[in-house]
Amino acid sequence: MISANLPYFVFAVLFLIGLLGALLETNLIKIGIAIDVMESAANMFIIVLGYRNGGYIPVKFLMPEGVTNFVLPTPQALTLTAIVIALATSALMLSLIVMLYRHYGTLDVREIRRLRG
């Protein structure tokens, strides 16, 4: 049962690693990196969903003679938008971390919770 859907399990484990990192870490930058890992795992999972056995890339200009078996192109087009959204959230997270460091002087989540500046 597991070996038939092995690529799905790999990306589920990667998502769980990112989730555990976001919950259990105390450094602000490590929390930001863990959230980025979660978003990358979700994007890769979308692409893996659209695979067909023995298919070629969906570019008709580069295909060999007489090929009709293509990989599904729609998940790849949707992942482009999702990657740009992940970039936007990463940029905002890092900017907020910089502002927090300037205000409190520390990067530890437990200290910031106690100070309540």
Next chain:
Amino acid sequence: MKCKTLFIIAAIVVGGALMGAVSSLHPFGVPTAEGTAVDEHYLNRAGVDISCENVVTSIVFDYRGFDTIGESSVLFTALLSVMMLFRKGGRKE
């Protein structure tokens, strides 16, 4: 701490739900027939309607062009908020 055990239990529950959901998907490499209906339409008509050979680019810019407008606006919003956060204005205390 009490918080840490609660987080680990929640992560285990989410992990179990994920594994159960993933093992009930279609087998890897053999998508279902109703899942590929739209893609077959795009693959058959990509070189015939318009002469663009790259199917992925023709989906992004021609068949689903409105999503690209939304994506550009997301990029603009991110740039706008970053520039707003780091302004060097004089604060009137």
Next chain:
Amino acid sequence: MKKKSMRPLSVIARTACGMYSWFMLAFGAYVIVHGDVTPGGGFQGGSICATFLALMLIAQGSDYVEGWLNENFYKVCLFLGLFMFIGFGLMGMGWAFDGTMMFNWAAVAHDQLAVVKPWWPPSGTVALMDIAVGIEVAGGLSLILITMFRAVRLNQVVEDGLGKETGHDQR
């Protein structure tokens, strides 16, 4: 009384940066323009073009880059790309009898491909919008980099100690 700034890297790193940075810009332009033939397109090529500025910032130090940097150029790139993109989309509204937005008004059918206009892109607005989005993404990501870099430098007094080389980032 200087502000803290990013120190440049060693001579070897700076020479390698001078050799590779313009190739990266040319490769990014290649990926943008060949968007309708090979895998690639607007967003991918624009991100490659934005890494040119990141390499210059890290290798040459902040004093050298602030000398020739002009952020109005990137703002012009950003707004020009967006206006071209929306303009190509709106031009499809009054052009043909269908009159929808994002209508591919510049496409050439397959049977008259190389006969009608040999210099016209046969895929129509897909190729034109590719270039517009590539310019816009390159300008936008470079602006994000510049804004975050300028805000991170701290206003602290640094005594002029050792020489101006060897070292990584701030000291």
